[in-house]
Amino acid sequence: MRTALPLLALLALLAAPLAAEGSDTKGKYFFKKSCKSCHVAGQAGGEVTPLIKTQAQWKTYFAAGKHKKGSEPLTKVGKPEQMNDIQTFLTAHASDSPQPMTCGG
Amino acid sequence: MNSRITFALVAMLAPLALSAQSNEDLQKQIKQLKTQLQALEEKTAAVQEVDNRLVKVETKVAGNNISWGGDLRTRFDSTQEHFKPYNQFMGFANNPGYTLGGFNPANPNSYPFMPMTQPMASQDLTNSVQWSTRLRLNMGMSINENAKIMGRLVMYKVHGGADVPTFNGTPNTISTSFTAGQTPATDALLVERASLVYHFPSAFSILSIGRQNTSDGPPFEVREGSERNATPQALAVNASIDGIGWKFELEKLGLPEGTLLGFCYGVGYESGFGGGGAVKNNSTIVGMNFTGFNGTNPSVISPVVGSFGSLKDTTVLGVMFDMPLLFQLGESVHSANFYLGFNRMGNMTDIPYGSTVNFPIPGMTPSTQYVTATANLGDLDQLTATWKHKIGDTFTYFVSAGYLKSHPNGQVSQYGAYWTMPSALGGKTMQVTGFGGLMGDPNNSQTASATYVGVRYDPTSTFGVGLEFNHGSPRWWTYTPATGEYTDKLGARGDVWEAYIHWRFAKNAALRLGYIDYSYTSAMSGWQIGPSPMSGTWEAANDLAKNPTLQYGYPATVKNFYASIEVKF
Numbered sequence: 228m229r230t231a232l233p234l235l236a237l238l239a240l241l242a243a244p245l246a247a248e249g250s251d252t253k254g255k256y257f258f259k260k261s262c263k264s265c266h267v268a269g270q271a272g273g274e275v276t277p278l279i280k281t282q283a284q285w286k287t288y289f290a291a292g293k294h295k296k297g298s299e300p301l302t303k304v305g306k307p308e309q310m311n312d313i314q315t316f317l318t319a320h321a322s323d324s325p326q327p328m329t330c331g332g
Numbered sequence: 333m334n335s336r337i338t339f340a341l342v343a344m345l346a347p348l349a350l351s352a353q354s355n356e357d358l359q360k361q362i363k364q365l366k367t368q369l370q371a372l373e374e375k376t377a378a379v380q381e382v383d384n385r386l387v388k389v390e391t392k393v394a395g396n397n398i399s400w401g402g403d404l405r406t407r408f409d410s411t412q413e414h415f416k417p418y419n420q421f422m423g424f425a426n427n428p429g430y431t432l433g434g435f436n437p438a439n440p441n442s443y444p445f446m447p448m449t450q451p452m453a454s455q456d457l458t459n460s461v462q463w464s465t466r467l468r469l470n471m472g473m474s475i476n477e478n479a480k481i482m483g484r485l486v487m488y489k490v491h492g493g494a495d496v497p498t499f500n501g502t503p504n505t506i507s508t509s510f511t512a513g514q515t516p517a518t519d520a521l522l523v524e525r526a527s528l529v530y531h532f533p534s535a536f537s538i539l540s541i542g543r544q545n546t547s548d549g550p551p552f553e554v555r556e557g558s559e560r561n562a563t564p565q566a567l568a569v570n571a572s573i574d575g576i577g578w579k580f581e582l583e584k585l586g587l588p589e590g591t592l593l594g595f596c597y598g599v600g601y602e603s604g605f606g607g608g609g610a611v612k613n614n615s616t617i618v619g620m621n622f623t624g625f626n627g628t629n630p631s632v633i634s635p636v637v638g639s640f641g642s643l644k645d646t647t648v649l650g651v652m653f654d655m656p657l658l659f660q661l662g663e664s665v666h667s668a669n670f671y672l673g674f675n676r677m678g679n680m681t682d683i684p685y686g687s688t689v690n691f692p693i694p695g696m697t698p699s700t701q702y703v704t705a706t707a708n709l710g711d712l713d714q715l716t717a718t719w720k721h722k723i724g725d726t727f728t729y730f731v732s733a734g735y736l737k738s739h740p741n742g743q744v745s746q747y748g749a750y751w752t753m754p755s756a757l758g759g760k761t762m763q764v765t766g767f768g769g770l771m772g773d774p775n776n777s778q779t780a781s782a783t784y785v786g787v788r789y790d791p792t793s794t795f796g797v798g799l800e801f802n803h804g805s806p807r808w809w810t811y812t813p814a815t816g817e818y819t820d821k822l823g824a825r826g827d828v829w830e831a832y833i834h835w836r837f838a839k840n841a842a843l844r845l846g847y848i849d850y851s852y853t854s855a856m857s858g859w860q861i862g863p864s865p866m867s868g869t870w871e872a873a874n875d876l877a878k879n880p881t882l883q884y885g886y887p888a889t890v891k892n893f894y895a896s897i898e899v900k901f
Binding site for chain 2 (some may be wrong): 248250251252253256257259268320322323325326327
């Protein structure tokens with residue numbers, strides 16, 4: 228037990244997240260549910276995918292918190308925690324991310 | 333009077349005073365305007381500078397339509413291999429026990445010649461320190477809104493001068509185009525992927541042609557902690573395949589978004605071009621065929637040097653179904669994938685064209701040798717299914733299963749030695765040693781199966797632990813020489829356990845610690861071919877626990893500890 232405690236402490240330290248992040252999986256789900264109803268090719272909102280912006284551009288977009296070309300706040304689209312999840316998903320698969328969304332071959 | 337004079341004076345001087353005040357204000361306003369103008373000019377200059385820079389950036393971006401990404405992995409491996417006793421095949425000698433009379437294939441004394449063997453004691457080999465570095469550069473080139481070229485260049489080598497794999501009896505130690513970039517080689521950049529991907533929105537389909545994304549497919553991404561890397565399931569194919577694929581987007585028919593039905597055609601061996609064609613035109617000693625045997629008179633037996641004539645191309649016709657699911661149950665979001673794949677591999681050859689190093693032929697100086705296909709052995713049907721399920725961001729599990737059925741054509745590899753029996757004795761080919769026929773039986777259809785399961789737990793977004801297990805039956809084979817592992821994990825005939833820790837200690841940088849335990853039951857893991865036994869069952873003749881007669885030694889157990897730093901960019 229004595230040896231287990233430092234080991235658990237080490238694991239907890241290792242497991243500490245780098246920053247407060249949302250959920251990638253939830254973000255993908257909420258993005259498809261909330262955003263893709265309008266943001267597809269041919270629709271008024273135009274096609275939006277994670278690839279249309281870089282990580283920094285997505286960060287700037289969510290920091291501004293504006294939607295519909297600034298005419299309404301992003302919070303009208305979904306709850307703040309959902310927006311955080313969507314931001315996590317979009318940033319994790321942005322055009323300059325290590326895992327850009329592709330068709331998978 | 334005085335008041336009048338005073339009033340008149342005030343009246344006369346007032347405009348002057350007001351004028352003086354107006355001038356002062358005007359001066360102030362002019363000064364302010366000048367200041368504003370100066371600020372505006374500065375801003376305009378700044379905007380102009382930004383505009384100039386933007387033009388430069390836009391010009392550069394427009395001219396540079398290649399986007400790059402990739403990863404660098406530096407890995408440490410420490411490995412122990414244990415070999416059980418076996419009989420090393422050395423050649424042939426007259427059979428002193430040979431008896432004239434009726435021929436019985438199961439009776440070793442029916443053969444005029446017998447294999448010479450020497451007993452090999454159990455051995456333990458240790459490679460306690462091995463470093464390797466792998467650099468992968470992913471390329472994406474947009475041609476137009478529907479077309480792009482996808483590519484990957486890879487350098488993967490072991491530290492030090494051992495820049496070519498040493499042939500150790502397993503197929504992943506032969507340098508071929510299927511393993512380019514996936515097994516340690518030289519410091520050269522090799523092309524692992526290069527394909528044109530064309531999206532036809534009106535036909536709801538995607539065309540892919542070229543060197544395909546066929547390595548590290550699902551569910552390998554669970555262990556890697558990454559996105560899905562390729563279309564074929566890892567248990568079916570993990571090699572670089574050249575071919576063409578056509579996928580239909582079934583979401584247009586109401587199925588879940590991202591659902592695909594794909595058809596593919598690939599070439600595994602081109603018989604009329606390149607090294608394979610050049611080598612096959614020469615009579616090369618690759619084996620020995622005993623013909624003319626009538627079962628009663630050994631003097632009529634004639635040994636013939638193995639040679640190979642025209643071969644058919646090896647082709648692969650495949651169908652795959654890929655259905656991703658994304659749904660919410662309570663507060664938890666679930667992400668799942670179901671994959672189903674079928675491949676018909678036609679005109680399978682014994683060995684692909686490639687180079688081997690330190691080919692262990694007794695009495696000869698080790699050197700690079702070029703090998704090539706010597707025979708078409710028949711067809712193989714391969715069926716694979718995988719279910720992967722991620723619950724929230726923390727827990728992922730997968731189950732994968734594979735099934736294989738052979739359709740041999742009676743031919744065997746020219747590498748080795750065999751008997752061609754006259755029709756009076758059945759007319760079949762009897763393998764003595766060497767690579768043999770399809771799935772170890774050139775005459776009868778054989779089956780094999782495998783399972784692959786795994787779990788991964790990610791308590792946070794930066795830390796994950798995982799456990800995987802796979803099992804292959806004694807004749808199991810899958811074309812997965814390019815797994816990037818010390819040995820071919822999913823091609824193992826036996827059991828393999830793997831446990832790992834994956835810790836992302838900084839943005840885009842991770843440490844991985846793992847342990848893989850291989851326990852083989854049968855010889856020739858990784859091969860789709862194998863010799864037939866002269867007597868007894870095939871399973872017993874290839875059982876590593878029963879002193880089998882083998883041309884090469886195969887480890888019974890492999891214990892591999894690894895640690896790697898992985899950086900993505």
